[in-house]
Amino acid sequence: MPDSISHQMIMAFDFGTQKMGIAIGQAAIESSTPLALFPMKDGIPDWNQLLKIVKEWQPTLFLVGLPLNMDDSESELSARARKFARRLRHQTNITTWMVDERLTTREARDELESYQEQGRAKKIAADSIAASLLIQSWYRAPQGVQP
Known part of the structure; x- marks a missing residue:
């Protein structure tokens, strides 16, 4: 992993x-940790609250899941996710990439079962685990598309 990437904090x-799942990762140790769910109102976050979370964690890179259909086509949700990513970049001036999120929710639900066994499921939801999986996929292949 190039040195410039290894020092990144990724959100x-x-x-x-x-609701929106959020996770944080530290590239130097290739970690990813799901955070609490973030409430949304018709796809719009409380920007003041979201920016407080960003300030707390001080990420240097954002990844936003791009919900594509299995045939690579985009949906209304894809357009809304892209709009969120553009506004996030505009609000923070932090590099933002869209990452294909197909199948992460299914994988996250499987992983949630292990959290339930550990007694952590009430605090962590599949959406936040899915965000964590986006970070893990980024470590394996750091590529994405501009919002």
């Missing part, structure tokens, strides 16, 4: 219209 978002 990932699994965009949703009612």
Whole structure:
């Protein structure tokens, strides 16, 4: 991993219209940790609250899940996720990439079962685990598309 990438703090978002999963990762140790769900109102976050979280974690890179259909086509949710990513970049001036999130929710639900066994499921939701999986996929292949 190039040195400039290894020092990054990454924040990932699994965009949703009612709630959004958030995770944080440290590239130097390739960690990813799901955070609490973030409430949304018809796909719009409380920007003041979201910016407080950003300030607390001080990420240097954002990843936003791009919900594509299995045939690579985009949906209304894809357009809304792209709009969120553009506004996030505009509000923070932090580099923002869209990452294909197909199948992460399914994988996250499987992983949630292990959290339930550990007694952590009430605090962590599949959406935040999906955001964590976006970070893990970024470590394996750091590529994405501009919002």
